[in-house]
Amino acid sequence: MRLVHRLSLLVAFLSLAAATIAQESKINSVLDMSEFIRDWQISKQFTIDVANAMPADLYTFKPNPEEMTFGEQMVHIAGANVFRFNQITGVKPPFQFDPSKPMPSDKETALKLLEQSFDYTLAVLPQITPEQLKRTWHIPSWKGRNDPDGRAMIMNMFVHTAHHRAQCEVYLRAKGIKPPDYTF
Numbered sequence: 001m002r003l004v005h006r007l008s009l010l011v012a013f014l015s016l017a018a019a020t021i022a023q024e025s026k027i028n029s030v031l032d033m034s035e036f037i038r039d040w041q042i043s044k045q046f047t048i049d050v051a052n053a054m055p056a057d058l059y060t061f062k063p064n065p066e067e068m069t070f071g072e073q074m075v076h077i078a079g080a081n082v083f084r085f086n087q088i089t090g091v092k093p094p095f096q097f098d099p100s101k102p103m104p105s106d107k108e109t110a111l112k113l114l115e116q117s118f119d120y121t122l123a124v125l126p127q128i129t130p131e132q133l134k135r136t137w138h139i140p141s142w143k144g145r146n147d148p149d150g151r152a153m154i155m156n157m158f159v160h161t162a163h164h165r166a167q168c169e170v171y172l173r174a175k176g177i178k179p180p181d182y183t184f
Helices: 002-027 033-053 070-089 107-127 130-134 150-174
Strands: none
Touching: 002 107, 033 070, 033 107, 070 107, 070 130, 130 150
């Protein structure tokens, strides 16, 4: 009887410890994976809406010589997503992206690449392991910041997409086109 009582106490203690650890890990994270995937789904649709708002003949527009064209911005979003998520996961992307090599940036190509990149991102996000989230990379362009781990890179990519999409919204306004309504 004593053994059963002790085993019951041990099981109760272990259950409490597991619940505490699970609660602490939830507290230490801003979003759970299903919420984050939903945000990426919204980002996909919003980005494609912004891309669709620009007429095809204006994909070569840029407000000044130092900027990327509208089309280049959209292809940059797509390429950066597949580049970084491939780096994090090792899962083969739908297309290769080398940031040092130009890619076609017409509307049809940009929309195709955006669709493929977001579908790829949404497919690999739920497969990312805790080990991949902890691994660090040296990113020379992250001047003055610590080398990011997988979690930081994923968050950075979400912000990166928003940054370039917002630039494209300004391009739309510069051409007298009302951007799609913000959907978050």
